[in-house]
Amino acid sequence: MKKIILSAIAVMAFGFANAQDGHFKVGAHTGVVLGDLKDSYSVNLGVDVAYLWNVADKFSVGATTGYTTYFAKTYTFYNGMTSVDIKGDNAGFIPVAGTAQYSITDNLFVGADLGYAIYAGSGSGDGGVLYQPKFGYQNDKIEVFASYKGISDDATLSSLNIGFNYKF
Template identity: 35%
Template structure:
């Protein structure tokens, strides 16, 4: 525990002395996949990150967001009887560390790793959050972002592919 505290303190002091920093906001549309795709039809993600430049190509920081997935109607058959259900909407509040590496002027790869707090439905406890992404800069302050976002849940995962726009604020 002492080592973890020491590493965190060193990271804070190291990043506080770095001059180059950026604050970004993004909005994206998401298509749930796998088990999540059985219960949800579409999602909207709002995110913000604050990044510090470690080098000219590498940035690290923190990220947070709100992900909302709209439930859909699905059917289940049991003993020759089909029952139709309306799935509830699912919401997460991901809080994570963020890393970005610039491959060129236009392309950046990155990952967000952390924990997604389950907001809804009531039985959604959340889980480990991961979001690898690729960004294409269309201007100095606007990027198109393609990401695979997942939350590891008890007994499964909630995965989605998203496409959106990130703005430097």
């Protein structure tokens, strides 16, 4: 985990040193929960911040972070004549990742984030390896994308997301 975090910090530092050829992105995403834990969580919401710089024609790399949370479902159990509502803890994460993006055309792109998601939710929990392939539409100021986000440790917490970024 230390190597992943240190690598991400190095990528961000290199990015800031080469700021003249790059851009910031700030955005938000939402998605439906899939995979191993879909019965425990209902929706994924989050905010994203990234810095990318151009390393080749149509290809950019950088670093990304933000906050993403998976909202726990509430279950109702009937015990004879009474019912009891039980709600689990939300699972919040701070991703620390490298990001890459390739522009297929002026308006279409593919990309991916790879790094570590630090657990920052209520209750007990663990972080895990973060991976997020993306496909989307872009212009000079905005991006709209679809992605699959996975956070893997002992189980995989994953979601199918749509998102929006504003570029500076």
